[in-house]
Amino acid sequence: MDDPVLLTGAGGRVGEAILDGLAEEYEWRLLLHSPPDGEPDHEYMIGDVTDDALVRAAVEGVGAIIHLAGDPRPEASWDSVLANNIDGTQKMYEAAVEEGVEKFVYASSNHAVGAFETDERTPEMYREDDDFLLDGTELPRPGNLYGVSKATGEVLGRYYHDTYGIDVCNVRIGNLTRGHPPIDYERGQAMWLSYPDCAHLHQRALEADYDFEIVYGISDNDRKYYSIERAREALGYDPQDNSAHFDGEEKVVEES
Ligand SMILES: NC(=O)C1=CN([C@@H]2O[C@H](COP(=O)(O)OP(=O)(O)OC[C@H]3O[C@@H](n4cnc5c(N)ncnc54)[C@H](O)[C@@H]3O)[C@@H](O)[C@H]2O)C=CC1
Numbered sequence: 423m424d425d426p427v428l429l430t431g432a433g434g435r436v437g438e439a440i441l442d443g444l445a446e447e448y449e450w451r452l453l454l455h456s457p458p459d460g461e462p463d464h465e466y467m468i469g470d471v472t473d474d475a476l477v478r479a480a481v482e483g484v485g486a487i488i489h490l491a492g493d494p495r496p497e498a499s500w501d502s503v504l505a506n507n508i509d510g511t512q513k514m515y516e517a518a519v520e521e522g523v524e525k526f527v528y529a530s531s532n533h534a535v536g537a538f539e540t541d542e543r544t545p546e547m548y549r550e551d552d553d554f555l556l557d558g559t560e561l562p563r564p565g566n567l568y569g570v571s572k573a574t575g576e577v578l579g580r581y582y583h584d585t586y587g588i589d590v591c592n593v594r595i596g597n598l599t600r601g602h603p604p605i606d607y608e609r610g611q612a613m614w615l616s617y618p619d620c621a622h623l624h625q626r627a628l629e630a631d632y633d634f635e636i637v638y639g640i641s642d643n644d645r646k647y648y649s650i651e652r653a654r655e656a657l658g659y660d661p662q663d664n665s666a667h668f669d670g671e672e673k674v675v676e677e678s
């Protein structure tokens with residue numbers, strides 16, 4: 423990707439993981455919601471993704487967008503996800519197709535399919551010996567309004583891809599934590615995404631050739647109930663981390 427890459431929600435956790443790993447790999451344009459504490463190392467703009475004029479200015483001249491901005495709280499209200507997640511994503515897509523942006527990488531979520539985790543399946547499905555596996559071909563099944571907003575973002579991508587041809591990669595991100603997997607949280611360990619694997623996955627989403635994809639964004643965890651085969655096949659994703667290699671905060675197995 424030779425053109426600049428727009429990273430929305432750049433001041434958040436996923437943005438931090440991506441910039442940690444890929445700061446030098448691209449010419450970044452960051453979209454921040456509020457003024458940063460220090461001076462960022464990259465070009466940046468400040469504003470809200472529901473602001474048409476700001477969004478158009480942010481998208482001008484970029485070749486790709488990684489769209490992270492939004493309300494990430496599973497308990498977020500309808501008013502919040504309607505504005506920040508759904509309307510904001512639609513405005514990003516509209517500006518992207520008008521500007522001729524090639525690739526749109528969208529931060530979807532495990533919560534788009536959270537209602538597959540029924541009382542009958544849990545907690546067994548979070549364990550290594552259970553064979554329940556979602557692969558991205560299933561219909562969304564959100565368990566909260568935040569999940570509804572993430573599924574809606576995926577459908578917006580389907581529409582803008584089918585109608586305007588923009589390449590779209592929806593990443594159903596699991597549970598991103600820095601350094602080690604969540605502790606005493608089987609579900610979080612099953613869907614752990616390490617910071618380095620997060621950066622690598624987004625790099626592959628910027629570099630690979632595809633049309634419209636839905637992939638799961640997790641590390642190569644033994645416990646997984648999300649398949650990462652589509653991410654491997656379509657993007658060339660090759661995760662290096664596995665929550666089973668940790669005992670609490672300690673890494674107890676080194677990869678060979
Ligand atoms: N952290 C995780 O484990 C997961 C994150 N995601 C998704 O990844 C994306 C980023 O999540 P995090 O980095 O964890 O959240 P975060 O809250 O750390 O970062 C989100 C950023 O977006 C900004 N933002 C929110 N509304 C905005 C608006 N209307 N206009 C402009 N900026 C706005 C916030 O100020 C914040 O800097 C979200 O879309 C979230 O749904 C999905 C699954 C898991």
Ligand SMILES: O=C1O[C@H](COP(=O)(O)O)[C@@H](O)[C@H](O)[C@H]1O
Binds near residue numbers: 496531533
């Ligand atoms: O979509 C998201 O999912 C992660 C993991 O969900 P959780 O219910 O196990 O916490 C969450 O941490 C993150 O904030 C959210 O955006």
